[in-house]
Amino acid sequence: MNVLEKIVNSVNSFSKSERKVADVILANPQTTIHSSIAALAKMADVSEPTVNRFCRRLDTKGFPDFKLHLAQSLANGTPYVNRHVEEDDGPEAYTAKIFESTMAALDAARQNVDINTVNRAVDVLTQAKKISFFGLGASASVAHDAQNKFFRFNVPVVCFDDIVMQRMSAINSSEGDVVVCISHTGRTKNLCDIASIARENDATVIGITAYDSPLAKECTLVLSLDVPEDTDMYMPMASRVAQLVLIDILATGFTLRRGTKFRENLKKVKDSLRGSRFEKKDF
Amino acid sequence: MNVLEKIVNSVNSFSKSERKVADVILANPQTTIHSSIAALAKMADVSEPTVNRFCRRLDTKGFPDFKLHLAQSLANGTPYVNRHVEEDDGPEAYTAKIFESTMAALDAARQNVDINTVNRAVDVLTQAKKISFFGLGASASVAHDAQNKFFRFNVPVVCFDDIVMQRMSAINSSEGDVVVCISHTGRTKNLCDIASIARENDATVIGITAYDSPLAKECTLVLSLDVPEDTDMYMPMASRVAQLVLIDILATGFTLRRGTKFRENLKKVKDSLRGSRFEKKDF
DNA sequence: GATAAGTTGTAATTAAATTACAACTTCCTT
DNA sequence: AAGGAAGTTGTAATTTAATTACAACTTATC
Numbered sequence: 266m267n268v269l270e271k272i273v274n275s276v277n278s279f280s281k282s283e284r285k286v287a288d289v290i291l292a293n294p295q296t297t298i299h300s301s302i303a304a305l306a307k308m309a310d311v312s313e314p315t316v317n318r319f320c321r322r323l324d325t326k327g328f329p330d331f332k333l334h335l336a337q338s339l340a341n342g343t344p345y346v347n348r349h350v351e352e353d354d355g356p357e358a359y360t361a362k363i364f365e366s367t368m369a370a371l372d373a374a375r376q377n378v379d380i381n382t383v384n385r386a387v388d389v390l391t392q393a394k395k396i397s398f399f400g401l402g403a404s405a406s407v408a409h410d411a412q413n414k415f416f417r418f419n420v421p422v423v424c425f426d427d428i429v430m431q432r433m434s435a436i437n438s439s440e441g442d443v444v445v446c447i448s449h450t451g452r453t454k455n456l457c458d459i460a461s462i463a464r465e466n467d468a469t470v471i472g473i474t475a476y477d478s479p480l481a482k483e484c485t486l487v488l489s490l491d492v493p494e495d496t497d498m499y500m501p502m503a504s505r506v507a508q509l510v511l512i513d514i515l516a517t518g519f520t521l522r523r524g525t526k527f528r529e530n531l532k533k534v535k536d537s538l539r540g541s542r543f544e545k546k547d548f
Numbered sequence: 549m550n551v552l553e554k555i556v557n558s559v560n561s562f563s564k565s566e567r568k569v570a571d572v573i574l575a576n577p578q579t580t581i582h583s584s585i586a587a588l589a590k591m592a593d594v595s596e597p598t599v600n601r602f603c604r605r606l607d608t609k610g611f612p613d614f615k616l617h618l619a620q621s622l623a624n625g626t627p628y629v630n631r632h633v634e635e636d637d638g639p640e641a642y643t644a645k646i647f648e649s650t651m652a653a654l655d656a657a658r659q660n661v662d663i664n665t666v667n668r669a670v671d672v673l674t675q676a677k678k679i680s681f682f683g684l685g686a687s688a689s690v691a692h693d694a695q696n697k698f699f700r701f702n703v704p705v706v707c708f709d710d711i712v713m714q715r716m717s718a719i720n721s722s723e724g725d726v727v728v729c730i731s732h733t734g735r736t737k738n739l740c741d742i743a744s745i746a747r748e749n750d751a752t753v754i755g756i757t758a759y760d761s762p763l764a765k766e767c768t769l770v771l772s773l774d775v776p777e778d779t780d781m782y783m784p785m786a787s788r789v790a791q792l793v794l795i796d797i798l799a800t801g802f803t804l805r806r807g808t809k810f811r812e813n814l815k816k817v818k819d820s821l822r823g824s825r826f827e828k829k830d831f
Numbered sequence: 832g833a834t835a836a837g838t839t840g841t842a843a844t845t846a847a848a849t850t851a852c853a854a855c856t857t858c859c860t861t
Numbered sequence: 862a863a864g865g866a867a868g869t870t871g872t873a874a875t876t877t878a879a880t881t882a883c884a885a886c887t888t889a890t891c
Contacts, residue, residue: 280868280869280870281869281870282869282870282871283869298616299613299616301846301847301848302847302848302849303846303847303848311870311871312870312871312872313847313848313849313871314848314849314850314870314871314872315869315870315871317848317849317850318869318870327848327849328847328848328849329612329847329848329878330582332612332616333581333582333615333616333619336616336617336619336620337619337620337622339620350800350804352804354804356663356664356666356667356670356801357663359797359800359801359804360658360661360663360666360797361658363793363796363797363800364654364655364657364658364793364797365658367654367793367796368651368654368655371647371650371651371654372647372651374647375643375644375647375648375651378643380639380640380643381639383639383643384639387639402696403693403696403697405692405696406689406690406692406693406696407689409688409689409692410686410689410788413685413686413688413689414686502796505693505792506789506792506793509788509789509792510646510647510650510789513646513650513785514642514643514646514647517633517642517646518639518642521633521635521637521642563837563838563839564838564839565838565839565840566838584877584878584879585878585879585880586877586878586879594839594840595839595840595841596840596878596879596880597839597840597841597879597880597881598838598839598840600879600880600881601838601839610879610880611878611879611880612847612878612879
């Protein structure tokens with residue numbers, strides 16, 4: 266609970282002097298956080314230890330700690346809460362909610378992603394003879410994005426969003442090939458089969474999917490994001506955004522691992538795109 | 549401006565030791581506000597006065613005042629600062645940075661998106677005879693994603709990531725058709741042409757692109773996100789994530805506008821996907 | 832290679848907060 | 862109503878934290 270609310274709630278349990286302190290703080294909270302204990306004591310017309318005791322009563326370590334808590338209460342920002350879109354939400358409401366829940370999902374993913382596995386995945390990718398990205402439905406666009414990113418690295422990379430092509434590609438894979446299977450739920454039968462086939466053909470299979478899912482069981486390496494499941498139908502697929510960020514992370518790890526010379530090359534690719542663009546005018 | 553952002557922004561103007569302080573604070577902001585100047589100095593491996601000078605440089609009265617400001621920043625809900633990936637970053641570092649800068653980009657987008665235009669775009673989309681999504685390169689995956697979303701609504705929707713098909717489709721468009729052109733910079737020549745052709749054929753053109761760009765000038769309606777430009781090459785394309793979220797928002801607005809009966813239909817589509825999945829076991 | 836500008840740390844100083852304890856109030860018991 | 866216990870408050874001492882002044886050192890410049 267917020268310190269300010271706490272003061273209001275426990276106003277009865279305060280002694281006379283403590284109450285004076287509470288009143289002064291509630292009246293000028295902004296001043297309080299910039300005052301010393303002496304100044305506040307004077308304002309409330311009590312002694313310094315009384316102020317100190319007041320702070321302790323509110324479960325803070327002392328006056329400075331109390332000021333910290335107070336400062337946080339005053340900056341009453343509502344962080345990113347996963348609020349669901351309601352039927353009668355207007356444009357402001359649903360726009361805000363979707364941004365916020367996506368950010369909340371990213372925050373959750375950030376806390377849950379296993380750095381060790383990320384590192385091992387980067388290892389595997391840097392040593393790959395060929396990289397394939399497979400996804401179906403919503404995950405197909407993530408796979409496309411991954412292809413686009415890795416293509417710039419001048420590595421053999423393919424991407425299929427079609428079971429038949431995926432299957433053919435999986436059958437033709439061999440040792441040193443890396444197959445990345447993307448699926449939020451990890452329950453898409455076809456993709457599980459493909460992971461299995463790729464493994465049988467000695468490819469390394471990285472799964473960007475839910476931990477403990479059927480797909481996860483078929484993979485060599487599982488990158489799980491643990492984004493809360495998309496419960497209602499308005500809720501957009503925040504999981505997919507988390508997957509994209511994960512791809513960014515893998516790509517970044519890849520570039521870093523490849524060293525300086527490699528990055529110079531990458532710059533050339535970026536520059537080459539310029540020809541297809543209108544020049545930016547600098548005034 | 550928020551103290552955390554301020555630290556990141558003025559990182560260049562810091563001296564070597566001050567930078568050490570900045571790094572420690574950014575790495576453990578929550579710990580910092582509960583530490584004494586001595587503890588923080590030790591963590592950063594600098595002297596206490598250095599920490600004090602660091603605080604003053606950020607226009608605070610001293611260390612305790614700095615902690616107060618920091619506490620407020622943390623409470624404000626934006627601990628997500630846009631830090632760039634450095635060459636010698638380890639997996640923890642770049643993973644955290646990429647998540648954070650993506651979240652920072654979303655936060656910026658959320659604040660800049662024009663709700664009015666969103667609302668009008670939803671209007672236009674709900675009344676569309678046919679919806680086309682066009683994107684090239686990195687934006688192609690966003691277009692794919694959009695197609696996937698709108699396809700579920702049982703509306704005529706197409707998506708092309710190839711200039712020839714895009715051009716043909718644009719030429720064949722007519723009044724009542726909506727063309728959504730996606731491009732971060734808005735400077736891709738081919739896409740500008742296509743927007744122009746579509747407009748000449750009486751289609752409504754929605755641009756998800758930079759405000760004031762050549763592409764924006766060809767559009768009926770411009771949805772600008774104003775995500776900070778991807779300055780260095782490690783920096784992943786956070787803009788693309790913002791575009792995806794915007795698509796989610798349009799799709800959500802679309803569903804809400806269509807009413808209850810329509811959403812029942814949507815549920816059927818979701819259910820139909822179940823057949824292709826492994827059942828989830830509930831213990 | 833000398834000098835000036837800027838940076839950093841040590842030690843001294845000052846300020847702030849906390850503790851210990853004594854005085855006082857309040858309320859209950861006899 | 863007097864005495865005493867529990868609780869409250871303030872003074873002064875102590876401890877802790879933060880700041881300042883200055884000296885040593887580093888870095889850039891001519």
